[in-house]
Amino acid sequence: MNELTSVQWVKSSYSGSTGDCLEVAALSDSGMAVRDSKRPHGLALRLRYRMGRIPRQPQVR
Structure with missing residues (x-):
C-alpha cells in the first residue's frame, strides 16, 4: 500500500481564499509530504529531515 x-x-493556513491550497502530512520515516489540495490523488513531494530535533507533526500556520 502506498504510505x-x-x-x-x-x-496549510497560508492557503488563500482562492482555493490554491497546500496540504502537508507527517511520514513514518521522519519526513513529510506536500501536495496540492485540488489534486489529492496527484503527485506529492516527499521530504526527509536531515538532522536536528524535528517535531513529528508538521508545523502548519
Missing part, C-alpha cells in the same frame, strides 16, 4: 494514502493530510 501517502494512509497519512493524515492537514491544509
Whole structure:
C-alpha cells in the first residue's frame, strides 16, 4: 500500500481564499509530504529531515 494514502493530510493556513491550497502530512520515516489540495490523488513531494530535533507533526500556520 502506498504510505501517502494512509497519512493524515492537514491544509496549510497560508492557503488563500482562492482555493490554491497546500496540504502537508507527517511520514513514518521522519519526513513529510506536500501536495496540492485540488489534486489529492496527484503527485506529492516527499521530504526527509536531515538532522536536528524535528517535531513529528508538521508545523502548519
